[in-house]
Amino acid sequence: MTNYEKYKEAFAEAFEADPDVVESFEFLKAEGWDSIGHMALIALLEQSFDIEFSPEEILSITSFNAGKELLSQKGISFN
């Protein structure tokens, strides 16, 4: 499984959504992405990629793309 697939799976699992639709997800707009869903997403991303987020980073993941950008900055390759 590629990192991109792992990333999509984390969103799908956190928000109980189809992996094919998560790329457009935004915080509080996508169904299931409330504060509990956000906690679930953070836990899954930290487990899946063996990383830790700072409080500021946690709050900066406001969309699928914003999270992907943050992970790239933390050295996760999506190529």
Next chain:
Amino acid sequence: MSSVIDLSNKTIMITGASSGIGAATALACSRAGAKTILIARDYDRLSKVRESLEGNNHSIYSVDLTKVDEIENAVRDIIAENGPIDGFVHSAGGKRRIVPLRVLKPDAFHEGVTIYLNSFIELCRCITKRNHYNPGLSIVGVSSALSSLGVTGRTDYCAAKSGMNSAVKCMAKELAANMIRANVVCPGMVNTERAQNYNSFGKASQDDTEIMNRQFLGVCEPEDVANAVLFLLSDLSAKITGSSIIVDGGLLLS
């Protein structure tokens, strides 16, 4: 010795001794005249804690308590080097994290419970073997008042701490004939480095705010908890076993 409680001639083993409540307990024990055995993962941090203690008869050991299968040999070696112990304090903790139930899979749950509960049980089993302790051994688990309240995203932590509370009651009955006591201290919110680095947000953050608003005497300092631990380690609590001392600034008041 600069303490109203006297632990001179006692040897106290403390896990999680490199920071927070464990480190504060180590300092309090040393001021009460005890010889301490400090256990944590980080040897360098343990060294710094040891430098802060009174007296020069303290030992430090780097042990990863998540490797429960290795605890028995570690305890055997430590007691062989230091002699039988008079007190044991379990203050070890892992990364404080929020994991909502929907993603708390068996591995994640196991990881959380291992450090707080499984390692405690295994340490107690190994320490209470013949010749590993002196009569009057006092076991003190650092539990949590939060386990009585429940906290969003912390099922593993609260379940483990509740398990610790029940475990000491069983141990108290089973081990009384051997003159061993077992108790827990249940802190509320404590001002530790781990708490300061806690990534609380959303519903969990709301829970924390509610807890702080109900902690009428304010946030506890590690020393507040260590003082209760010290009492349970001492002969002043000789007839207290299977109990919980709540150090929560009033949090659990209804």
